[in-house]
Amino acid sequence: MNKTKLQGHAAIFVAAIIFGANFPITKHLMPHWMSPWALTYSRFAFGAIAFWTLSLFVKKERVPRKDMFTLLLGSMLGVGFNQALFIFGLQYTSPTDASIVNTVMPIMAMVISFFILKEPITLKKAGGVFLGLFGVLCVILSAHVPAGASKSAPILGDLFCALSCLMYAFFLVITRDVSKRYSPVTIMKWMFLFSTILSFPFGYKDLLTANLFVSGSLNEWLSYGYLLVGATFITYLLMPVAQKRIRPTTIGMYNYVQPLVASVIAISIGQDEFTWIKPIAAILIFAGVYFVTTSKSREDIERELVEVKPALDSEDADRFQVEVVTQQINKDKKIN
Known part of the structure; x- marks a missing residue:
């Protein structure tokens, strides 16, 4: 393996670990320390500030009006709806189930690519779609909350997480061309800015009145910092690095790391319970994603x-x- 590919594998592996750990960490902050809207708006605002600050130290790129509209649509799908649905879904479901449902995203991207980009769907791809969807169905129908956990609606949470994946899949397809023309910093600074402006009426009040700013301990502040710096800023920088060095199908395979990391952390801190249906559902989804991502x-x-x-x-x-x-x-x- 050459140095360039090794850098791509390292970038996506680190991003997958960060994303996987983010499931139980974000779950820990809700709803007592921060509401879903407060957490969502925090990511938007912090991402906008971080990427615009970083843009001061890199080469400036002019974005024409046509591409700016694509970035606006991409911000709504890949940043706005994607992150909002994910956090609202995580409020109701367990970190393990959310991470397992999240692995179906490459399958959704494949289906959308067929209709928009005219990507062929082979028998191998179709088989992967059915396996993956059946695995997600197993997760949704068997969803539950461990004894002593706060009251929630796990089925609704899993559906929100699935919709979050769908939004991100549309984002990957729609922004495919602009991602090749501009740097990650240019793309992300506009997307996070648009998301911050559009979600301002819904999130700023919850953010200003969050309990974290009143009585949060060091542990909660560290969790909050991990969500902003790690799961928002660093991951959105690492993903384009990997995309330029290794194939998208290879990147999709690293989604397998996320549920493994999330499950280990969630079960170890009592946010979730180990049940026999989880590994079966995960195997079905993994098999489905494998067939899809290894197809031509x-x-x-x-x-x-x-x-x-x-x-x-x-x-x-x-x-x-x-x-x-x-x-x-x-x-x-x-x-x-």
Whole structure:
């Protein structure tokens, strides 16, 4: 493995671990220390401040109006709806279930890519979709809350998390072109700014009255800092680094790390219980995502055709030469 690919694998592996640990950490802050809206708006505002500050030290890029509209739509899908639905969903469900449902995102991206980007759906991909969806269904139908936990609605929470994945899948497809034209800092500074402005009426009051700012201990402040710096700023920087160095299908495979990290942490601190349905559902989803992410994409098929065409042309040329020689021999026989 060369140095460039190794950097890509390292970036996405670290991001997956950060995301996985974020499930139980965010769950710990809700709802006593911060409401879902307060946490969501915190991520938007902090992301906007962090990325705009970072943009002062990197090369400036001008974004035309057409691409700015795409960034606005991307901010609504990949930052706004995605993060809001995730945090609201996590309020009701367990960190383990939320992390397992989150692994279905590559499958959703594949289906959306078929309709928007005309990516082919092979039998292998279709089988992966059904396996993954069946695994998510197992999680949703078996959802529960451990004894002593706060009252919640785990089925609703799992559905919110699934919708969060759907929003992010649309985001990956819609912003595919602009992500290739601009740096991660340029893209993220505009997306987080748009999300901060649009969500201001809904989140600023909850943020100003959060219990964390009144009586939060060091443990809660560290958790809050992890959510902002780690699961928001660092991860949104690491993802583009990986995307430029390794294939998207390989990146999708690292989603497997998230439920493993989240489950270990959540079960160890009593936020969740181990049940037999969880590993079965996880295996189904993992198998589905594996089939989808290892299937051939449109680019793979087109690249293979380009590689095979010269060989076919060469074979056709040889065949033509043989036919010409054969015809000449038969002609000579007739003359003689």
